[in-house]
Amino acid sequence: MAPLVPNMISPEFDFVIAFLMGIGFGFMLEQAGFSSTRKLVGLFYGYDFTVLKVFFTAGVTAMVGVLLFGHLGWLNLEAIYINPMFIDSAIIGGLIMGAGFIMGGFCPGTSLCALAVGRIDAFFFVIGSVIGILGFTEFYPAFEEMYVAGNMGSPTINSVLGMSPEAFGILLTVIAVAAFVGTNWIQKKFYHNTEKLTHDLKRNYIIASVVPVVLILLIWITPSKNEMLWSSVEERYTNADYHFETMDVDKLAFELMYHAYDYTVIDVSDKDTLKEEIPTAIHIKYSEMDKPQYYQTLVQHYKRIIFVSNDSELSKKAAILAEERGGKSPIVYLGTVSDFRAEIFAATPAPDKTQKSDWDLWRFRQDASAKLKAIEARLRKMQAPPEMVVKKAKGGCA
């Protein structure tokens, strides 16, 4: 599951991606006309709205893509970088940047593009931005208070407006299309330099405006990959559409005594802390089993997983879920954790030797109790789930 850095692509190779993505970014900015200062500034005097069109289209495209990828389970939206919000510095810094835009005729990205195609004014703008950045870093203590004031964390705009991401996506798309229509009208009315809107072009524009809205609506109404996962687990459970190898107390104890390394025991109780544990068991809450960080634990090729909990219904559902995610032949322990501890570790008096089976069972459990206690002590430090940290990516310009 993406983002692929750092778990699938190493942080070193990340720089190669940075270079390649930079090429794409610079190429597209230049092709769009952002290396021309007159074209950029046209936005503020109403004679050229290219910036608005490119900028909004790019933003909406990427936003719809992010929503779609998240919906399909390709991209872990919890792991991507959301710019932090420091309200004072965001507004003051933004206004200063606006002043820089209208005076200098570029923004940092576009000035670099213009520099690359040989614009002398862009070179001076870049020199200026070096001076500006240096001014900030040199005199940082003077601005520190403003810089860190009004910390609001990293909120998303939809949460601030109290709407779903999909609703905001549609809103932004509608605003963008309205802005395109409005600015075209302004250009036609005041500058008479609007592009000729041929029949084909008109049709393409209408399609291009409708497609993102339809996509977001589909994202909105269809269940996400995780929702589908949970509902298919429930469905298979109610229809008894599963067949798992099961274990009882003694079988589980036997396997743990002699083949502990062949299994991963997962306690799926939906509690924050466990009062009692089965030796070697790790704890993953059933309700969190869909989280990407547990994928590698649930889908293992060299170990079989035994699901345990204090509720055999939960253990069975967990096994179904693991299978749905791609785990092979999970095992369900049918008893409860309390049963296991009571029957194996309780010091029951020896039965009389008239019944051989009783006597054997008692001896086995005495043996199991000793061995499992030893294992428990030895593995105490290995009980935490393997660390698979989903790192939050860094981003932004600062």
Place this chain on the structure above:
Amino acid sequence: MTPKAYMNPYFAGFLLGCVLLTTIYLTGRGLGASGGVKSVVLYGVEQLAPEHYNNTTYYVNYKAGNPDHSPLNSWLFYEVIGVLVGAFFSGVLSNRVALKLEKGPSVTNRTRLIFAVIGGALFGFGSQLGRGCTSGSALSGMAVMSFGGIVTMLAIFGGAYMLAWFFRKLWLK
């Protein structure tokens, strides 16, 4: 050779959005620009005035956050190198590479360059204060629906519109 026409703005925007989406998919972060320039600034200070670098609050904080890394060892630095290469490619393909100066019709070259430096300085400063410029904060912020990014975007464009009237002589006839 005459320069070729620019790409249809909506199509260019769509492709730009795809580049941004790919970046987010691969790395979990968006694009940027001013941060790459900052890396160069930090590197310059570190090389030219190492003692000063080790005694000034901002650099000390930066170094504490990125121990045993050169300031150039940053994602945005490599991305910005890519931006220069990509823009140059595009310029060559469309016959737009030329050493020239672009300005409004009624200002001298000197005025244009002075204001380019001032504008650059303001933008550079503002991008540090506002934690990102039009690329890293506004564009990438919009893609991930970041409130901070969108507020910064509105402030940048709002600020430019508010001041546009005062600087009209720079750009209009």
